[in-house]
Amino acid sequence: MKWVKRMMFIIISLGIVYIGLILFLILSGTKDQPTTAPDTVLILGAQVKGTSKDNAYPSTVLKERLDTAVPYLKEHPNAIAIVCGGQGSDEPDSEANVMAEYLRVNGISQKQLLIEDTSTRTKENIQNALKKQKLGSTVIVTSDFHMYRSKLLAKRLGITSISGLPAISKSSATFKTYIREIAALGYGLLFDR
Numbered sequence: 197m198k199w200v201k202r203m204m205f206i207i208i209s210l211g212i213v214y215i216g217l218i219l220f221l222i223l224s225g226t227k228d229q230p231t232t233a234p235d236t237v238l239i240l241g242a243q244v245k246g247t248s249k250d251n252a253y254p255s256t257v258l259k260e261r262l263d264t265a266v267p268y269l270k271e272h273p274n275a276i277a278i279v280c281g282g283q284g285s286d287e288p289d290s291e292a293n294v295m296a297e298y299l300r301v302n303g304i305s306q307k308q309l310l311i312e313d314t315s316t317r318t319k320e321n322i323q324n325a326l327k328k329q330k331l332g333s334t335v336i337v338t339s340d341f342h343m344y345r346s347k348l349l350a351k352r353l354g355i356t357s358i359s360g361l362p363a364i365s366k367s368s369a370t371f372k373t374y375i376r377e378i379a380a381l382g383y384g385l386l387f388d389r
Contacts, residue, residue: 241315260366
């Protein structure tokens with residue numbers, strides 16, 4: 197019986213250490229600052245809502261990302277924004293199309309936008325953006341909790357000049373997204389090469 201208790205204690209202790217380390221990494225990404233001389237602004241997608249292509253709109257998480265990107269893109273009109281995200285089975289349009297429309301409505305020129313609308317996950321967002329153009333000095337715009345993993349994947353894909361512009365998460369789903377990101381980052385550290 198003592199052996200079982202000891203094993204349980206070790207397993208629980210390792211779990212606590214793991215969660216603490218992963219949370220530390222996630223939180224370190226929330227403090228990122230973007231470069232003042234970007235060539236490319238890579239805006240990562242999130243869920244799109246609506247019942248048809250005509251009334252598709254960004255979810256709260258995606259809107260936070262877009263609202264964070266708009267003033268930065270206006271400050272840097274020579275930077276090209278690549279909006280990334282395909283269309284999920286539960287989405288009325290691709291994330292990238294909805295994002296591009298939202299940015300246009302909010303004063304971002306069509307000339308400043310490139311659409312990458314085939315990716316289904318973070319790594320694909322970055323891989324497919326690399327196929328669109330040479331990225332140069334790149335700023336990733338994504339949710340604060342997602343920044344560390346996004347930059348990690350970008351570096352693993354060969355983007356050396358990378359900084360982040362984290363969108364502050366204020367939605368009611370923040371706790372759930374942090375829990376999901378703990379699992380996703382653990383997977384990403386070990387297997388997403």
